[in-house]
Amino acid sequence: MSILNKLKIKVKKSTLLLNIYESIFQRDLINIFSSVYDKKVLFSYSTYHFRKGNYVKHSNYSESLVIAEVFHSLGYKVDVVNNNRFTKVDLSSYDVIFGEGLPLYQALQSETNALKIYYGTGSHPFHCSQQSISRLIDFYRQKAFLATGSLRTNDYRWGVAASLADAVICIGNDVTRSTFKEQGASSVYSLDPSFHAREDALTIGQSKDFDTCRRSALWFGSYGLLHKGLDLAVEAFRENPSWTLHICGYTEAEKELLDAISLPENVVVHGFVNVFSEEFKALCLDCGFVLLPSCSEGLATAVITCVANGAMLPIVTKECGFDIGDNGFKIELSKLSITQVLHEVDKLESELLKSRALAIQADSLERYSLDNYKTSLINSIRDILDEC
Incomplete structure (x- = not known):
């Protein structure tokens, strides 16, 4: 790992260092479109998304720009603040406060009259934290290692x-x-995310040979390896040595967890891989499946990315939020469940696997576009504005 990446990880893990960094480089952005509208919206998410230009590591960057543009098109001045700290702006001056995190909690505390719209990129924060902690406890009982650095938990105030x-x-x-409804949210709208599509996605799908890739799967994630079920995937593949598991993610940041798991020979770690790289293209051709035994997501963009770009068949938990239909495999949060699917796949013809992969790839390429995201978002916001 480079010195720069080590420094970034250190800063992110330290609240003090992170606050110092953000106070210098991620200040509040006021009236980003320099508009003259009377109405105002405060967007609580990430100012960083508006400073990076054409950033392709995650689709939430481009989605942030769409959110701001939608409110601008509806006649609002748009201010942007970070979600992880209280803001100093006058909350009483806003007509709408949109987003997630501490500024939304701050708006409730201050009893502002602004319309408050929570924007959830994952499941309800209480649900997410509970699921993640349950995985921590289960893993500790098996390995006697407290993998707190591999969770995805939230400040209770977000919930x-x-x-x-x-x-x-x-x-x-x-x-x-349903995770929001179960926690008392009264009016909940859901929408599909977007993803970064490769221009050669369809070519990759057509080129796949399921005779050779039918026993290889890709675990494709970011942070929170335990939360996203990497340990369960590894144990299932340990018991199925004729299969190969490839791992892509920020693995260096959670090396202690990987050491505790003790990877078998049929598990290959690649670290972070750019979706537009030749290395990712090679993985798309080599892997017939994307495997994500996550305990809580919104809709896992990682799964969409692999299905749509690489014609990989999804092997996912219901918590991944991905509708598999007839062209994927649903698993529970267990090694046994993953193993059962691997055995099921072994009985299927390669031609059938490829036809299903191409079908779900085509559906995903059409469904999860930034245009569709924008249309759904503006319809939801308009409905909320009309109702409230």
């Missing part, structure tokens, strides 16, 4: 904001939406 907001717009499907 309070999600439950008490006037409305919720969440990324995901009906499963994701």
Whole structure:
């Protein structure tokens, strides 16, 4: 790992260092379109998304720009603040406060009259934290290692904001939406995310040979390896040595977890891989499946990325928020469940696997576009504005 990446990880893990960094480089952005509208919206998410230009590591960067543009098109001045700290702006001056995190909680505390819309990129924060901690406990009982650095937990105030907001717009499907309803949210809208599509996605799909890739799967994630079930995937592949598991993610940041798992020979770690690289293209051709035994997501963009760009068949938990239909495999949060699917796949013809892969790839390429995201978002916001 480079010195720069080590420094970034250190800063992110230290609240003090992170606050110092953000106070210098990620200040509040006021009236980003220099508009003259009377109405104002405060967008609580990430100012960083508006400073990076054409950033392709995650689709939430381009989606942030769409959110701001939508409110601008509806006649609002748009201010942007970070979601991980209280803001100093006058909350009483806003007509709408949109987003997630501490500013939404702050708006509830201050009893502002602004319309509060919680924007959830994952499941409800209470649900996410509970699921992640459950995985921590299970893993500790097996390995006697407390993998706190591999979780995805939230400040309780995020959950309070999600439950008490006037409305919720969440990324995901009906499963994701239900996690908000179960925690008391009264008005919940769900929408599909976008993803970064390769120009050669369809060519990759047509080129796949399921006779050679039918026993290889890709675990494609970011942070929170335990939360996203990497340990379960590894143990299932340990018991199925004729299969190969490829791992892509920020693995260097969670090396202690990988050491605790002790990877078998049929598990290959690649670290972070750019979706537009030749290395990712090679993985798309080599892997017939994307495997994500995550305990909580909104709608896992990682799964969409692999299905749509690489014609990989999804092997996922319902918590991934991805609608597999007839062209994928649903698993539970267990090694046994993953193993059962691997055995099921072994019985299927390669021609059938490829036809299903191409079908779900075509559907994903059409469904998860930035244009569709924008249309769904503006419809949801308009409905909320009309109702409230």
